[in-house]
Amino acid sequence: MIAHPVSTAKTYIFVWLSLLGLLLLTLGSAFLSLGAFNAVINVGVAFAKAILVMIFFMHLRSGHYILRIVAIAGFFWLAILIGLTFTDFATR
Amino acid sequence: MSDSAAVLIARQYDDAQQQRSAADLGIWVFLATEVLFFGVLFAVYTMTRFNHPEAFASASRLTNITLGSINTAVLLTSSLTMALGVRAAKLGLSRPLVGWLCTTIALGIVFLAIKATEYYLDYGEHLVPGLNFAYAGADRHAVELFFYLYFLTTGLIRCIWSSVSASSRRLPRWHRAAHIVPRTSRRSR
Numbered sequence: 001m002i003a004h005p006v007s008t009a010k011t012y013i014f015v016w017l018s019l020l021g022l023l024l025l026t027l028g029s030a031f032l033s034l035g036a037f038n039a040v041i042n043v044g045v046a047f048a049k050a051i052l053v054m055i056f057f058m059h060l061r062s063g064h065y066i067l068r069i070v071a072i073a074g075f076f077w078l079a080i081l082i083g084l085t086f087t088d089f090a091t092r
Numbered sequence: 093m094s095d096s097a098a099v100l101i102a103r104q105y106d107d108a109q110q111q112r113s114a115a116d117l118g119i120w121v122f123l124a125t126e127v128l129f130f131g132v133l134f135a136v137y138t139m140t141r142f143n144h145p146e147a148f149a150s151a152s153r154l155t156n157i158t159l160g161s162i163n164t165a166v167l168l169t170s171s172l173t174m175a176l177g178v179r180a181a182k183l184g185l186s187r188p189l190v191g192w193l194c195t196t197i198a199l200g201i202v203f204l205a206i207k208a209t210e211y212y213l214d215y216g217e218h219l220v221p222g223l224n225f226a227y228a229g230a231d232r233h234a235v236e237l238f239f240y241l242y243f244l245t246t247g248l249i250r251c252i253w254s255s256v257s258a259s260s261r262r263l264p265r266w267h268r269a270a271h272i273v274p275r276t277s278r279r280s281r
Contacts (some may be wrong), residue, residue, distance in 0.1 A: 016168060057171050064116070067116060078127055082138055089266060
């Protein structure tokens with residue numbers, strides 16, 4: 001197991017600014033009506049924000065590789081949950 | 093604060109680094125279970141939205157954009173202050189850690205205050221399900237409220253506890269990054 005280095009405060013502030021930028025993106029999509037694409041933008045931005053927070057604020061980048069596997073596994077099972085339930089609803 | 097004493101190592105671990113890695117792995121497994129726990133909520137949201145898109149569209153138009161965006165920004169900032177607090181803990185800085193934890197708690201309280209205002213405004217517009225609901229639509233607000241408060245108060249209580257114990261000199265050694273701890277930390281059995 002490797003020791004994890006400590007990120008600089010500048011990295012954290014940069015990630016925070018990116019997160020605020022993504023928030024402005026969703027704000028913009030709230031004011032523009034683009035039909036179904038709005039939902040795509042919002043979910044995509046939410047996903048990007050979650051990835052940013054997990055990698056930088058929760059130290060996935062500097063931790064052991066097994067932490068990343070566990071994180072991916074959690075979202076994999078979530079995908080199964082939503083995906084397989086969706087197959088029922090989408091084919092009615 | 094002194095660097096002389098060793099980190100407390102539980103009996104089953106060889107060294108501080110292994111203990112730290114085990115703690116990290118345990119937290120992440122817990123987080124994966126939490127993702128699934130709240131994932132049920134996400135699944136319900138997705139299915140309901142798929143089945144009733146126009147209801148969701150018209151209901152979301154009734155939410156307060158200003159308060160909601162400010163709340164999101166408050167949450168993101170509290171993540172930043174929490175990450176900076178963890179960084180201070182890893183560097184062994186006890187007082188900045190307490191400062192960042194208190195800032196995170198304060199931002200959490202600000203979030204709750206703004207949320208309370210939002211719900212008060214919703215109540216004024218007859219959008220609170222079960223109380224004076226006068227709009228036929230999805231009734232996920234009650235569940236939302238429950239989970240918001242559950243999440244926030246759990247996080248707040250954790251921050252308060254960490255802040256109290258961090259200010260008592262003992263905890264920063266526990267959380268200090270393993271590579272800063274000197275090699276003499278092996279406990280004799």
